[in-house]
Amino acid sequence: MSATSAAAKAAVTEPLFEPYQLGPTHLSNRMVMAPMTRSRAIEGNVPNPLAETYYRQRASAGLIITEASQVSPQGQGYIRTPGIHSPEQIAAWRKITGAVQRAGGKIFLQLWHVGRISHPDFHDGALPVAPSAIAPDGEVFTAQGPKKMVTPRALELSEIPGVVEQFRKGAENAKAAGFDGVEIHGANGYLLDQFTRDGSNHRTDAYGGPVENRVRLPLEVTRAVIDVWGKDRVGYRISPNGPFNSMSDSNPRETFSYLTQRLSELGIVYLHTFDPPSGANHLAPHLRKLFKGTFIVNGGYDKASGNAAIANGEADLVAYGVPFLANPDLPYRFSQEAALNAPDQATFYAGEAKGYTDYPALVG
Ligand SMILES: Cc1cc2nc3c(=O)[nH]c(=O)nc-3n(C[C@H](O)[C@H](O)[C@H](O)COP(=O)(O)O)c2cc1C
Helix, strand or coil: CCHHHHHHHHHHHCHHHCCEEECCEEECCCEEECCCCCCCCEHHHECCCHHHHHHHHCCCCCEEEEEEEECCHHHCCCCCCCECCCHHHHHHHHHHHHHHHHCCCCEEEEEECCCCCCCHHHHCCCCCEECCCCCCCCEEEECCEEEECCCCEECCHHHHHHHHHHHHHHHHHHHHCCCCEEEEECCCCCHHHHHHCCCCCCCCCCCCCCHHHHCHHHHHHHHHHHHHHCHHHEEEEECCCCCCCCCCCCCHHHHHHHHHHHHHHHCCCEEEEECCCCCCCCCHHHHHHHCCCEEEEECCCCHHHHHHHHHCCCCCEEEECHHHHHCCCHHHHHHHCCCCCCCCHHHCCCCCCCCCCCCCCCCC
């Protein structure tokens, strides 16, 4: 068999290369580019002009999920992360979505509010907001360098509708920017995750206490975003076991089963779970059974384990983070069994073109 026909055979027989219908969005394969912060936004937290090249280079992913993008100034906690709340940001994203779509790709924006993972330097000296006044450990990188995170201010009950509105507005802006849909960032210890897990939510009002209350804000946000986009263009990301950003929960299985069932009832198009199969208490296979829509897995997958996850019914789509960061042509490389570029960690969250748009591709 020639190399070309071997590749063609691989392409038709391997699950990762099958096309997939994500609601109204047609994906040319089942490989998703996971959301990745790259800390290269320019003045005004506007996406870097290079981001158009960066995302276009990766348009052979079945679906790209962008780096997390703050829905409001209050939602920011890292320097040089792009927003989706100003006209300049929308205009810059518009160029990126157009470039990806013209190259045949599909792209969702990840909607983000960091909550307590921030610093007063980002907020004219005001405290970051959170469900409860509980300080996370660690430092954030501000314009003046790394600074220890502070004890946040608990959101007043009266402020919560305003947070929902921030997400609604972000969703509207993403629509104006030409995205194919949006992913709500409910993972990795940011605001919605802070509400969901009881280590960071000690509220005693309708937004704290039992899991029904702790997921109230995440579900209100999801309904608001569905109002804008329709349920078949809205996804939600969780990291049920992730300790990142000082997160903990007394019963992750109960908490995330409940959230998954409610999200399933709302009918969102996908649930995206960062839950590496190697981890203790791996929950993804259990949550998969509770969610009727498309299920995306992520966390340390390679070609073989990604194919296996789809073949054995654990996932519909597989998201790849670092492999896509370092390999703009990852689907092609997988199809050819080609070697992968080594990721350069030093340029993950800083710099310009180096480690961003200069990873070599074998094609295109
Ligand atoms: C540089 C970098 C930035 C990331 N930024 C985000 C982000 O903005 N939003 C998010 O949900 N996850 C983020 N993640 C997590 C990735 O989406 C993904 O879960 C992680 O890399 C594990 O997948 P992998 O093993 O395929 O790389 C980031 C990871 C990396 C390496």
